[in-house]
């Protein structure tokens with residue numbers, strides 16, 4: 400049995416399998432891909448998809464090579480395997496909540512979570528197409544020092560164990576994630592990270608994101 404690091408306090412609230420795709424979240428070209436995902440997912444309720452097929456559906460959002468090209472959707476390539484298993488567990492149990500992903504993970508067995516995590520962990524992380532502002536990145540490096548990001552995420556920010564890779568992650572997603580920790584909006588969040596972000600301003604979050612992505 401895979402056990403989460405962030406211990407869920409509430410019992411898992413399972414969601415219904417209904418798909419309410421928030422199309423406004425994503426750019427237009429993705430809409431077709433998402434419709435395809437919705438089709439396959441509804442099909443898979445009767446018949447479980449083979450793992451390779453499932454991974455193709457993940458790629459619709461997270462990128463063929465695990466590097467996301469979609470705003471606010473994280474890259475998974477090169478993430479620590481343990482981080483991925485942990486997050487997939489939290490999604491499956493409905494502790495970390497994301498309606499768009501829930502139907503894709505809710506029937507997965509522990510072994511499937513491990514196999515999917517191994518797949519994405521083995522892919523090479525590549526920087527996104529977003530421009531990195533060198534001045535912001537420099538300020539972010541100075542901010543990261545006293546906040547001790549490196550003590551958990553490692554000096555090269557490649558992550559370890561349940562701590563995710565920040566290096567080469569999408570800037571928009573990093574900003575989104577840090578704000579959610581700070582504002583207590585990330586479901587199933589590890590309190591270690593929420594404590595780090597207390598009192599960090601939006602401007603400092605942007606600097607930390609540019610620094611992290613540049614590593």
Ligand code: HEC
Nearest residue numbers: 453456457459460471472473483486487497499500503515
């Ligand atoms: C419809 C788009 C979509 C699909 C399909 C999708 N995801 Fe996601 N995924 C997201 C979004 C959006 C997030 C970020 C959630 C947030 O903001 O907290 C995410 C987050 C994640 C995370 C957490 C990463 C992190 O850095 O915190 C993992 C792991 C993940 N997805 C794995 C998968 C896997 C495995 C599949 C296929 C079984 C999949 N996803 C399918 C949209 C999708």
Ligand code: HEC
Nearest residue numbers: 546547548551561562563573576577588589591592595607
């Ligand atoms: C005490 C250890 C610790 C420190 C210090 C720390 N983090 Fe984290 N961080 C974590 C853990 C653990 C997670 C995973 C959170 C979860 O599972 O909810 C995380 C997650 C994140 C995420 C979410 C990424 C994703 O893919 O979802 C971001 C962004 C992040 N940290 C940025 C930072 C930055 C920037 C700093 C320094 C300002 C920092 N962290 C300092 C432990 C730490």
